[in-house]
Each structure stands twice: as structure tokens, then as C-alpha cells.
Amino acid sequence: MRKITLSKAVNEALAEEMRHDETVIILGEDVAEAGTPFKVLSGLVEEFGTERVIDTPISEPGFMGIGVGAAMTGMRPVVDLMFGDFIFLIMDQLCNQAAKTHYMSGGKLNVPLVLRTNMGATRRSAAQHSQSLHAIVAHIPGLKVAMPSSAYEAKGLLKTAIRDDNPVVIFEDKLMYQDSAEVPEEEYSIPFGEACIKREGTDITLIGTSSMVQVCEKAAEMLQAEGISAEVIDPRTIVPLDEKTLVESAKKTGRVIVVDEGHQSFGVTSEIASRINEQAFYHLDAPTTRIGAMDVPIPFSPALEDITVPTPERVFEQAKKLVSGELINAA
Amino acid sequence: MSNAKKKVSADDALRMFRQMVRIRTFENNANQLYLSAKMPGLTHMYSGEEAVAVGICEALLPTDKITSTHRGHGHCVAKGADFKAMFCELLGKEEGYCRGKGGSMHIADQSNGNLGANAIVGGSLGIATGAALTSKLKKTGDVAVCFFGDGATAQGLMYEVMNMAALWKLPVIYACENNGYSEYTKTEEIAAGSITARAEAFGIESHQVDGQDVIAVNELSRTLVDRARKGEGPFFLELMTYRYHGHHVGDINREYYRAKSEEEDWRENRDPIIRMRAWLIENKYATEAELDELSKEVTEDAEAAVAYALDAPYPDVSEVDMHVYTDIEHVLA
Numbered sequence: 001m002r003k004i005t006l007s008k009a010v011n012e013a014l015a016e017e018m019r020h021d022e023t024v025i026i027l028g029e030d031v032a033e034a035g036t037p038f039k040v041l042s043g044l045v046e047e048f049g050t051e052r053v054i055d056t057p058i059s060e061p062g063f064m065g066i067g068v069g070a071a072m073t074g075m076r077p078v079v080d081l082m083f084g085d086f087i088f089l090i091m092d093q094l095c096n097q098a099a100k101t102h103y104m105s106g107g108k109l110n111v112p113l114v115l116r117t118n119m120g121a122t123r124r125s126a127a128q129h130s131q132s133l134h135a136i137v138a139h140i141p142g143l144k145v146a147m148p149s150s151a152y153e154a155k156g157l158l159k160t161a162i163r164d165d166n167p168v169v170i171f172e173d174k175l176m177y178q179d180s181a182e183v184p185e186e187e188y189s190i191p192f193g194e195a196c197i198k199r200e201g202t203d204i205t206l207i208g209t210s211s212m213v214q215v216c217e218k219a220a221e222m223l224q225a226e227g228i229s230a231e232v233i234d235p236r237t238i239v240p241l242d243e244k245t246l247v248e249s250a251k252k253t254g255r256v257i258v259v260d261e262g263h264q265s266f267g268v269t270s271e272i273a274s275r276i277n278e279q280a281f282y283h284l285d286a287p288t289t290r291i292g293a294m295d296v297p298i299p300f301s302p303a304l305e306d307i308t309v310p311t312p313e314r315v316f317e318q319a320k321k322l323v324s325g326e327l328i329n330a331a
Numbered sequence: 332m333s334n335a336k337k338k339v340s341a342d343d344a345l346r347m348f349r350q351m352v353r354i355r356t357f358e359n360n361a362n363q364l365y366l367s368a369k370m371p372g373l374t375h376m377y378s379g380e381e382a383v384a385v386g387i388c389e390a391l392l393p394t395d396k397i398t399s400t401h402r403g404h405g406h407c408v409a410k411g412a413d414f415k416a417m418f419c420e421l422l423g424k425e426e427g428y429c430r431g432k433g434g435s436m437h438i439a440d441q442s443n444g445n446l447g448a449n450a451i452v453g454g455s456l457g458i459a460t461g462a463a464l465t466s467k468l469k470k471t472g473d474v475a476v477c478f479f480g481d482g483a484t485a486q487g488l489m490y491e492v493m494n495m496a497a498l499w500k501l502p503v504i505y506a507c508e509n510n511g512y513s514e515y516t517k518t519e520e521i522a523a524g525s526i527t528a529r530a531e532a533f534g535i536e537s538h539q540v541d542g543q544d545v546i547a548v549n550e551l552s553r554t555l556v557d558r559a560r561k562g563e564g565p566f567f568l569e570l571m572t573y574r575y576h577g578h579h580v581g582d583i584n585r586e587y588y589r590a591k592s593e594e595e596d597w598r599e600n601r602d603p604i605i606r607m608r609a610w611l612i613e614n615k616y617a618t619e620a621e622l623d624e625l626s627k628e629v630t631e632d633a634e635a636a637v638a639y640a641l642d643a644p645y646p647d648v649s650e651v652d653m654h655v656y657t658d659i660e661h662v663l664a
């Protein structure tokens with residue numbers, strides 16, 4: 001199968017959906033001629049024109065609000081938020097407006113809007129350009145949240161998001177834009193709420209989101225060399241969450257580590273771990289453990305930044321402990 | 332150049348020249364560090380805009396406050412920072428102004444009244460206005476200057492805080508560095524109407540000034556800073572300027588959004604340092620040889636600071652969970 005970059009996969013998904021549906025438009029900063037700073041949207045304005053690929057001023061709450069209003073009245077806006085960190089600027093429009101409109105109207109109004117943004121540290125961009133804020137959004141009922149782990153997921157999930165009648169937030173890892181993966185030529189989409197078992201195993205389950213799927217896969221390789229069989233699961237969407245697949249795997253292996261790039265406290269790892277504990281408790285041989293980003297703002301210095309994010313080595317070490325029966329937190 | 336010889340002493344004029352040369356030299360070295368892959372991440376060059384930061388900061392006292400932007404090296408130098416701690420910060424070293432935690436986009440010498448460089452466009456408009464509120468409430472006499480780009484005028488926060496600053500007569504000066512672009516987009520495509528008229532709508536006295544003329548910027552700033560200290564603020568300045576490099580150091584092929592000839596015109600015909608140099612010589616404040624010597628000194632100073640910073644240690648990894656809270660030394664301990 002052909003391989004394309006995650007960036008190209010996103011671009012293809014948008015182009016295909018814009019060809020199918022005239023109401024799909026893109027709104028954001030430097031999305032047209034510049035094709036965004038990451039060059040993800042290059043070529044779209046040439047095909048669809050500036051009426052549908054709309055450059056905005058640096059007015060995030062403004063264009064997000066306009067996106068919500070347009071979505072409520074017949075368009076399908078894909079709002080481009082240049083850095084995930086800027087979510088804090090649009091919180092009212094996203095969480096008080098987009099997320100609640102369907103509910104507050106008793107089901108009469110819809111907000112079929114996609115917010116495309118990014119996440120991920122280790123780009124030496126310091127504390128205001130490196131955050132992974134998906135958990136904050138996932139906390140708000142009414143929003144769906146997708147986290148593609150490769151070009152294949154990025155394309156399939158974005159197509160589903162655009163066709164979804166609810167507001168959907170997609171977090172792309174900005175360090176993965178140039179990573180390639182196999183992506184079919186023919187059109188496809190990936191349903192929300194269906195986890196993907198990336199690798200089957202019997203001794204321990206590693207659940208990872210976004211780029212942490214690769215971290216888990218690398219850890220699984222290292223574990224295999226030590227004779228430990230690890231299952232790797234990518235939930236693909238955290239809202240809705242495919243609890244069933246995660247819990248079944250936990251029951252099968254009896255040991256789980258959840259890995260996510262958001263801050264560890266009050267985050268995705270906590271949520272998934274507690275659902276597993278609630279539903280698979282009597283099948284577990286060890287406490288479900290979590291590895292998230294360190295609970296500090298992301299520092300600039302490479303010497304500090306690299307130790308704030310989960311690594312394959314840390315997952316590997318933790319998995320070995322769990323499998324060997326070493327007592328964790330037993331004191 | 333402004334015909335302001337009598338008002339500007341030789342000392343002041345030469346200090347402004349030196350500060351502009353220091354900024355340009357800092358940026359040239361930063362660019363080299365990027366190109367030779369010795370600097371982590373990206374950085375936004377201030378080259379071309381030196382007269383703005385220097386003209387304004389030379390009108391301030393060390394205790395006056397400024398807020399800076401993602402394009403903040405110039406503000407940092409102009410407000411009195413040293414090269415060594417700046418290059419250390421740029422390279423993420425322990426001796427940097429922010430102990431390596433901030434990097435290029437957050438570089439600031441806090442001891443000289445710099446309240447930080449902000450990587451959120453327009454993110455410091457509230458902070459500068461709040462600093463002016465402190466000055467008024469505590470009667471410190473401090474003036475706060477908020478540096479921001481033309482792009483930041485699209486942020487709603489600006490209009491909220493200008494309204495309050497005007498209602499409460501706060502000693503704040505909004506300094507809009509209009510360099511013609513926000514990222515890869517021309518200002519006229521993102522700003523409707525007039526920028527100064529927006530401030531005027533709140534009853535804020537506004538001026539548009541040639542941001543390549545350090546003496547004009549400085550003269551106007553001195554007047555406004557004095558008046559702000561007396562409670563006549565706020566004020567708004569639109570400084571017409573230009574960035575020579577790309578939006579950031581990685582923005583190399585930029586002909587799709589601006590012509591090479593335009594860049595050449597600004598560099599050759601409107602450069603603030605070339606203009607000031609000619610002015611100094613014409614007014615016999617300095618000779619060619621003296622100015623060459625000055626530039627040489629600055630270059631040597633910068634090279635020594637770069638060498639120092641390259642050899643300086645990174646922060647110990649134990650620093651990673653320090654400074655999250657004021658009252659918990661290691662939050663994860």
C-alpha cells in the first residue's frame with residue numbers, strides 16, 4: 001500500500017469532504033495561501049478558493065464563534081486552531097456555546113463543527129506552545145474528542161468528524177506531521193468509539209493515545225525481547241471511549257498501563273484507569289498504573305523538556321515491574 | 332531623521348546607537364546559532380525594528396515596566412539586559428534569565444522591569460494594563476509600556492483593557508509595532524479601518540510615528556512617558572517598522588507573501604542603524620572611526636557571550652519541578 005505523511009492525510013480528508021459537500025469550509029489563521037505554519041493545508045485554497053478556505057485575523061474567540069454560528073445555520077466549518085494551547089482563548093465559544101447548544105435547545109439545534117488543533121511537546125517551544133490539552137475538552141459533555149495516532153487514523157477520523165453532527169475536536173500531534181503510514185488510495189472513514197488493537201499480547205495491556213501509541217509499541221518490542229507479551233491498544237477517540245475493548249483486554253492480561261501526553265493529574269490516564277479498575281477489578285493481578293506528562297509547565301531547556309514526557313523506556317520499566325509481580329505502592 | 336539635535340545630548344544619542352547595534356548583533360548571532368543547529372527550537376528576529384524598542388526604552392527608567400512579545404530579544408536588550416544571560420536563556424542554560432525554562436519566546440530580564448515575553452499574541456495587553464493599575468494604586472510613578480504587533484490588534488482583549496485604561500486614566504502606553512505583517516499575511520488583510528482610530532474611539536490620544544527613526548520615537552516617547560507619569564495617560568503609539576527576516580528563522584522562502592525588492596528597499600533605504608549612524612556623523616557627535624570601534628566592541632562582547640553560553644551547563648534535571656509554585660520547592664518530591 002502507498003505511504004503518505006500525516007500532514008498529507010489530513011489534507012486529503014479535507015479535500016475529499018470539501019468535494020463531496022459544499023458546506024464544508026475552513027476557517028483559521030494563515031490557512032489559505034500559507035497553508036498553515038505546518039503546511040498541512042497547502043493546495044486547498046487553490047482548489048476551493050478563498051470563499052471556502054478563509055484566512056482570519058488573529059482573533060481566535062471571534063472566528064471560533066463565527067464557526068459555531070455558521071455551523072448552526074447550515075455550514076460545516078472546520079476551524080483551524082494553530083496551536084492546541086490557544087484552546088484557552090476559545091473556551092467560552094467551545095465549551096459554553098458549541099458544546100451545549102444541542103442540549104439547551106432540547107435537541108432542536110446542531111453544531112456540526114470540527115475544531116482541528118494540535119498537541120505534543122519536545123519541539124523546544126516552551127510552556128505556551130507545547131501543551132496537550134485534550135483532557136480539558138473531554139471533560140465537557142457535548143464535545144467529541146479524537147486523537148489520531150498515525151496518518152491512517154488522521155484521515156479516517158477527520159472524515160468521520162466532518163460528517164458528524166456534533167462539535168468534534170481533533171488533536172493532531174505536531175511532531176507527527178511528517179511521519180508516514182500506509183493509507184489506502186480509496187476513500188474510507190473510521191467510526192468513533194472503536195478502539196484499535198495495534199498488537200495482540202497476553203501478559204500486559206498498554207493503552208496509549210496519539211503519539212503514545214508509538215511509545216507503547218516500542219515498549220512492547222523491548223518487552224518481547226524479554227519474553228513478555230504486551231497488547232497495545234489505541235482508543236482513537238477518548239469521547240466516545242470504547243470501554244468494552246479496553247476492559248476486555250484488561251481482563252485478559254490482568255495488568256494495564258495507560259500512557260498519555262496530557263498532564264498526569266486529573267487527566268485521560270486517570271479516567272481510563274479508573275474505568276478499568278471499576279470494571280475489571282476482580283481480574284487484575286496488579287494495580288492499573290498511569291504514565292502521563294509530568295505535572296509541570298513544559299520547560300524550554302532540552303535538558304528538562306525531554307524528561308517531562310513519557311518514553312518507551314519508562315513504559316518498559318514499569319511493565320517489567322508489573323509483570324514480575326513486584327509490589328507497587330504496597331507500603 | 333528628526334531635526335532634534337539640540338534636545339538629544341551626545342551621550343544619549345550614542346547610547347541609543349549602541350543599543351540598536353547591540354540588538355542587531357544579538358540577532359545576527361542568534362540566527363547563526365539557529366543555522367548551525369546549536370539553538371533549540373525556533374526564534375523570531377527583531378532585526379529592522381531596533382529603533383522602536385530603543386527609542387521607547389531609552390525614555391523609561393529601570394523601574395518602569397514593559398511587556399514583550401514572541402519577537403522579544405530587542406525589548407529585552409533595550410530594557411537593559413546583558414548578553415551573557417540572554418544567550419544562556421536562548422540555549423536553555425541554567426544561567427539564563429529564566430533558568431532555561433523560558434527560551435527565546437519568554438526571554439526577559441525581570442530585574443529591569445521586564446514583565447516577560449509572551450508567546451500568546453496579545454497575551455500581555457492585560458498584564459501591562461494591570462501593571463499600570465498597580466502604579467496608580469500604589470502611587471509608584473511607574474509607567475508601563477505594552478509592546479505588541481499589528482497582528483495583536485485583532486485580539487478582543489485589547490479593546491477590553493483599553494476601555495478600562497481610559498476610564499481609569501492608567502499610566503500605560505500601548506506600543507503597536509506595525510511591521511506590515513502578521514506571520515505570512517499583510518496587515519491590510521487582517522486590520523479593517525485605521526489602527527489608531529480604534530484607540531481614539533476610547534478617547535485615547537494616539538500617534539503614528541516612523542519606527543525607523545530612533546530620535547523621533549524617543550522624543551515622542553519622552554513626552555508621553557512624562558505625561559503618563561503625571562496621570563495624563565493612557566496613550567497609543569503605532570510605530571511603522573519592518574522585520575528583515577522571516578516571521579521566524581525557519582521562514583526562508585517568503586516570496587509568495589512579500590517581494591524581495593520590498594525587503595531590499597527597507598534594508599537599504601530605511602535602516603534605523605544606517606540612518607542614525609549618518610545622523611551622528613553629520614552632527615559631529617562621533618567620527619566614522621569611533622562608530623566602527625563601537626560596533627567592534629559590541630561584536631566582541633556578543634561573541635564572548637555566545638562562547639560562554641555554549642559552554643555553560645544546562646540546569647540540573649532536579650530543576651524540572653521547581654518554580655511551579657512559590658511555596659513548594661519541588662512539587663513532585
Ligand SMILES: Cc1ncc(C[n+]2csc(CCOP(=O)(O)OP(=O)(O)O)c2C)c(N)n1
Nearest residue numbers: 058402450451452480481482483512513514
Ligand atoms: C493567540 C495566538 N494566536 C496565534 C499565534 C501564532 N502566531 C505567533 S506570532 C503570530 C503573528 C503575530 O503578528 P504580529 O502581532 O504582527 O507580530 P510580529 O510577528 O509581526 O512581530 C501568530 C499568528 C499566537 N502565538 N498566539
Ligand SMILES: [Mg+2]
Nearest residue numbers: 480481512513
Ligand atoms: Mg506584525
